[in-house]
Amino acid sequence: xxVEDGTDERRLVREAQNGSGPAMAxxxxxxxxxxxxxxxxxxxxAAAAEDIAQDAFLAAVDALDRFDRRRPFRPWLHRIVVNxxxxxxxxxxxxxxxxxxxxxxxxxxxxxxxxGELMAALKELPAEQRAVVVLRHLLEYTPGEIARMLELPRGxxxxxxxxxxxxxxxxxxxxxxxxxxx
Amino acid sequence: xxxxxxxxxxxVAVPQEAGxxxxxxxxxxxAYAEQRGGSSELRxxxxxxxxxxxxxxxxxRLALALGIATLLTALLLSPAGAAVRDWVGEVVESSAPxxxxxxxxxxxxxxxxxxxxxxxxxxxxxxxxxxLGDYEEASWSPRGLFIAAAEGRTLSAVEPDSTPHWSLTVxxxxxSPRWSxxxxxxxxxxGDELHIVAGDGTxxxxxxxxTAPVAPAWSPYGTPEVAYVNSxxxxxxxxxxKRASRSGAPPDMAGAVAGRDTSQxxxxxxGRLVLEVSPGHLHLQRxxxxxxxxxxEFGTRTELAIPAGxxxxxxxxxxxxxxxxxxxxxxxxxxTTSQVLVFTPRAAKPQSLLTVxxxxxxxxxxxxxxxxxxAWPGPNQWLFLPVGRGKPRAVANISxxxxxxxxxxxxxxVEGWCCRR
Numbered sequence: 001x002x003v004e005d006g007t008d009e010r011r012l013v014r015e016a017q018n019g020s021g022p023a024m025a026x027x028x029x030x031x032x033x034x035x036x037x038x039x040x041x042x043x044x045x046a047a048a049a050e051d052i053a054q055d056a057f058l059a060a061v062d063a064l065d066r067f068d069r070r071r072p073f074r075p076w077l078h079r080i081v082v083n084x085x086x087x088x089x090x091x092x093x094x095x096x097x098x099x100x101x102x103x104x105x106x107x108x109x110x111x112x113x114x115x116g117e118l119m120a121a122l123k124e125l126p127a128e129q130r131a132v133v134v135l136r137h138l139l140e141y142t143p144g145e146i147a148r149m150l151e152l153p154r155g156x157x158x159x160x161x162x163x164x165x166x167x168x169x170x171x172x173x174x175x176x177x178x179x180x181x182x
Numbered sequence: 183x184x185x186x187x188x189x190x191x192x193x194v195a196v197p198q199e200a201g202x203x204x205x206x207x208x209x210x211x212x213a214y215a216e217q218r219g220g221s222s223e224l225r226x227x228x229x230x231x232x233x234x235x236x237x238x239x240x241x242x243r244l245a246l247a248l249g250i251a252t253l254l255t256a257l258l259l260s261p262a263g264a265a266v267r268d269w270v271g272e273v274v275e276s277s278a279p280x281x282x283x284x285x286x287x288x289x290x291x292x293x294x295x296x297x298x299x300x301x302x303x304x305x306x307x308x309x310x311x312x313x314l315g316d317y318e319e320a321s322w323s324p325r326g327l328f329i330a331a332a333e334g335r336t337l338s339a340v341e342p343d344s345t346p347h348w349s350l351t352v353x354x355x356x357x358s359p360r361w362s363x364x365x366x367x368x369x370x371x372x373g374d375e376l377h378i379v380a381g382d383g384t385x386x387x388x389x390x391x392x393t394a395p396v397a398p399a400w401s402p403y404g405t406p407e408v409a410y411v412n413s414x415x416x417x418x419x420x421x422x423x424k425r426a427s428r429s430g431a432p433p434d435m436a437g438a439v440a441g442r443d444t445s446q447x448x449x450x451x452x453g454r455l456v457l458e459v460s461p462g463h464l465h466l467q468r469x470x471x472x473x474x475x476x477x478x479e480f481g482t483r484t485e486l487a488i489p490a491g492x493x494x495x496x497x498x499x500x501x502x503x504x505x506x507x508x509x510x511x512x513x514x515x516x517x518t519t520s521q522v523l524v525f526t527p528r529a530a531k532p533q534s535l536l537t538v539x540x541x542x543x544x545x546x547x548x549x550x551x552x553x554x555x556x557a558w559p560g561p562n563q564w565l566f567l568p569v570g571r572g573k574p575r576a577v578a579n580i581s582x583x584x585x586x587x588x589x590x591x592x593x594x595x596v597e598g599w600c601c602r603r
Contacts, residue, residue: 016214021211021218024211025207025211028206028207032203032207036202036203036206037196037199040197041194046197046202049202050198050206051355053206054210057210058209061210062213062592091316118187118190119190119194134191137187137188137191138192168187
């Protein structure tokens with residue numbers, strides 16, 4: 001697999017396995033933003049997203065020597081990120097049900113700027129739908145690849161995508177309507 | 183719609199993105215350096231090479247194996263190695279014992295708290311074990327009746343059979359919970375803040391808003407005092423029942439300058455010593471109890487000398503005695519050797535309990551102070567070393583014991599050995 005600037009990702013992995021700090025640094029800088037952003041868009045909590053992205057990279061470092069160089073690094077990392085983000089979101093939902101209350105701290109407001117309504121709508125989706133939307137439309141995996149990453153039937157991925165997009169589309173239309181009225 | 187969604191997801195302002203990337207880089211860099219070389223000397227390995235510092239060249243595996251095999255000989259023959267040999271005494275006489283295949287009992291008894299990737303485990307004296315839940319850190323209460331566990335921004339108290347008692351969610355990630363010897367309080371870090379909460383989860387209060395990333399340590403004297411390191415690197419003692427003032431001033435009673443880069447403090451030897459650990463140094467801060475005022479005072483501060491060029495991996499002060507155990511690592515171009523050293527007050531030189539090739543991990547005292555548990559991740563073993571008379575033991579296949587069903591299990595960390603009755 002070729003990464004964005006044409007560097008051979010397999011070569012970076014091989015060099016990192018052989019002790020090259022700059023190769024590991026390059027892998028980190030290539031993939032941090034996507035990993036952190038994906039985690040944030042699933043959990044909508046900056047501290048948790050930071051933990052999740054960090055944990056994913058630490059898992060990558062831990063497994064570096066065992067990593068099969070024939071496999072691409074990026075989906076392997078994103079699989080860890082999204083699965084951990086889903087675990088966190090499920091635990092948080094359970095905690096809220098058990099505690100019967102929100103966190104005592106104010107949640108951060110939805111980010112302003114492009115797609116504010118869209119982001120708010122994304123946050124309202126069930127975590128499972130958020131995850132497939134993020135994998136498909138931020139990280140640009142195919143439904144088949146998402147199905148393998150999340151160990152789900154492809155039909156389940158497609159239905160989650162469809163439901164998620166339907167709700168986001170409704171939010172986008174509301175936003176467009178609001179824009180027109182301004 | 184799809185283009186708009188793609189743009190929105192890519193361009194939405196994610197909070198704290200740059201700071202998170204920088205913090206993550208430091209942590210990943212440290213983990214990578216540790217995994218590649220087992221030494222803090224490799225910190226900065228992810229920094230792109232400059233004319234002064236090029237990246238480490240890959241070492242052929244055969245050369246690496248030969249290097250490790252001949253390292254002890256080289257150590258003895260080289261002038262520096264001779265100095266090390268003279269300094270610690272029986273360097274090569276010690277060797278790791280033949281390992282038992284699985285953890286069937288804890289030598290010397292007691293219970294262990296072990297942190298794995300899946301969460302903390304409680305290990306009973308017969309080796310049976312139970313996973314407590316999905317917590318990131320955990321530590322024993324003084325008599326082992328409860329465990330303080332941290333996960334994200336939540337601090338919880340759970341029983342060793344994993345029954346939860348209470349949870350407290352705070353503003354920042356919870357780290358390093360430590361239960362006081364009285365059992366009435368828990369000190370913990372929340373982000374950069376030091377907090378104390380009652381043992382029943384009530385009365386949470388701020389002690390200091392700006393502390394170093396070092397776990398707090400309670401006074402074993404029985405006085406309600408907690409030692410911590412502030413953001414300026416000072417070792418401080420705070421009265422645990424008092425709060426920080428409205429301006430954030432901590433309720434400190436005493437302060438001393440801690441060593442630079444202090445990564446760990448332990449208040450042991452029945453309250454008489456605070457051990458300060460940094461990668462390059464071990465310091466002992468002597469403590470005494472002011473009986474009139476019922477609080478601790480600082481005495482003299484001394485350094486425990488370690489061999490030149492060695493770095494401290496972990497250290498622990500014995501529960502009741504003025505004895506310090508330390509794991510040190512010598513990193514060389516062709517491999518790493520590690521030693522377990524024991525410092526006692528009257529001996530001119532530390533006693534070397536063990537020297538092995540590769541990296542050793544954390545060290546923990548048994549509750550009776552007669553044994554040490556030392557982690558040895560490379561060969562996947564725990565070493566149980568007697569301090570004084572007794573037979574050393576080793577147990578193999580540790581990572582698989584705490585990651586059942588996983589093919590690529592990571593090595594767990596021993597968080598505590600409980601408890602003196």
